[in-house]
Amino acid sequence: MKEPIRVLQIIGIVAGGGVEAVIMNYYEHIDRTKVQFDFIVHNDNKIDITPKVEALGGRVYKVTPYYKNPIAFMWDIYKVIKRHHYRIVHSNMNTLSAFSLFAAWAAGAPVRILHNHSTSSPGETKRNIMKFMLRPFARLFATHYFACSRLAGEWMYGRKMMDSGKVTIINNAIDLGKYAFNSHRRKILRKEMGLTDEFVIGHVGRFVFPKNHEFLIDVFAKAYKKNPHMVLLLIGDGPLRSAMEEKVKKLGLTDHVNFLGLRNDVQNLYNVMDIFVLPSHYEGLPVVGVEAQANGLPCLFSTKVTKETHLTHSTQFLDLSTGASKWAERIVSMKYERNEEVGEELRHAGFEINKEARNLANFYTKLSTGGT
Known part of the structure; x- marks a missing residue:
C-alpha cells in the first residue's frame, strides 16, 4: 500500500x-x-x-x-x-x-x-x-x-x-452528532450533579486573560441576585483558576459556582446547561462556541467574538462595555429554549x-x- x-x-x-x-x-x-x-x-x-x-x-x-x-x-x-x-x-x-x-x-x-x-x-x-x-x-x-x-x-x-x-x-x-442535545443524558447528569430546577449558566475555557472569567463571575453575581436559582458551571483549568476560586469565595457564591476542571466529557456537560456564555476579550473563532450551538443551547457571546460564530438563530452578542449589570439582565431575560434542529444550519455553514x-x-x- x-x-x-x-x-x-x-x-x-x-x-x-x-x-x-x-x-x-x-x-x-x-x-x-x-x-x-x-x-x-x-x-x-x-x-x-x-x-x-x-x-x-x-x-x-x-x-x-x-x-x-x-x-x-x-x-x-x-x-x-x-x-x-x-x-x-x-x-x-x-x-x-x-x-x-x-x-x-x-x-x-x-x-x-x-x-x-x-x-x-x-x-x-x-x-x-x-x-x-x-x-x-x-x-x-x-x-x-x-x-x-x-x-x-x-x-x-x-x-x-x-x-x-x-x-x-x-x-x-466538529462531530455534530457527538454534540447533539440528549434529553436523557441531561436528566441523568443533572441528577448526578444535584441539580433539579436550577438555571445553569455554562462556560468552557482555560483560565487565562482572553476568556475573561473575572467579568463572567461578576455577571453571575448580579444575575444570581435577580434569580437565586442560578448555578454557574466553569469547565477548564489554567493559571488564573485559583484567583477566580478566591473571587467566588469572597462573593459568597461558593455553593453556586462549580469549578469542574479539565474534563474529557464536555460534549455531555453541554446537556446540563441552559445557556452558554462566552465574554471573551478576543477570539479567533472559538470551537466551544460551535459545540454549544451544536447542542442547541442559547448562547451569549461578547462582540469581541467574531460574528462568524453566529451560526444559529439562538445566539446573541453583547458588548463588554455595557457592563456586568447589562449582561446579567440579558441572561435573565433570555428564554431557555433548546434548538434541536441545528444540524443542518451547521452543515450548511461548513462546520x-x-x-x-x-x-x-x-x-x-x-x-x-x-x-x-
Whole structure:
C-alpha cells in the first residue's frame, strides 16, 4: 500500500485549549490511509497526547518550550524535520509560528503552513508587543496561509491579502452528532450533579486573560441576585483558576459556582446547561462556541467574538462595555429554549467535520504533489 502523506503539526502547548481540540478533531476524522499527522509539543505539558496519537498511527515529538529557550526550541524542530524529511509543516502557534516556521525553512521543508487561530486585545500590552513584533516573521517564513475565521485572517495577514484569495479559511468543524442535545443524558447528569430546577449558566475555557472569567463571575453575581436559582458551571483549568476560586469565595457564591476542571466529557456537560456564555476579550473563532450551538443551547457571546460564530438563530452578542449589570439582565431575560434542529444550519455553514476533513486531506494531497 502507498504510504500516507505525513504532515507535521506543531501545536506547542497542550492544555485542553481550543487549538489542539480543533487539530485533534481533524486528525480523528481525516482519512489516515491518505494523510497521517505527527505532532510537535512542549516537553513540559501536563496533558500527554502521545497515547491517543500513537493509537491513531501518529508520532509525538517533545521539544524544549519556546518560553524556556527559543533557540533550543527551533533547534529541536529543525532536527525533527531534517531527520524525518517532512515536506509539509503545519504550525498552529499563531505569531509564535515565526520560530517554528523559521526552523522548518532552515530544515528545507518545502511546504510551511501558518495557521492563525487568534487575534489580540488592548488588555495584554506585553503580549501584544511580542505578537506585533513576530507577526511579519511568521508570515515571512510561511508558504501557505490558513486562518480559522475572516477576523483572525485579517488580523494576521491584512484585509488586502484576505481579499486576494491567498488565505484559506479552515473552519473549526466538529462531530455534530457527538454534540447533539440528549434529553436523557441531561436528566441523568443533572441528577448526578444535584441539580433539579436550577438555571445553569455554562462556560468552557482555560483560565487565562482572553476568556475573561473575572467579568463572567461578576455577571453571575448580579444575575444570581435577580434569580437565586442560578448555578454557574466553569469547565477548564489554567493559571488564573485559583484567583477566580478566591473571587467566588469572597462573593459568597461558593455553593453556586462549580469549578469542574479539565474534563474529557464536555460534549455531555453541554446537556446540563441552559445557556452558554462566552465574554471573551478576543477570539479567533472559538470551537466551544460551535459545540454549544451544536447542542442547541442559547448562547451569549461578547462582540469581541467574531460574528462568524453566529451560526444559529439562538445566539446573541453583547458588548463588554455595557457592563456586568447589562449582561446579567440579558441572561435573565433570555428564554431557555433548546434548538434541536441545528444540524443542518451547521452543515450548511461548513462546520461538519467529516466533510471539512475531506477538504483538508485534498488540500494536503495537492500540496504534496506540487500543487498550490
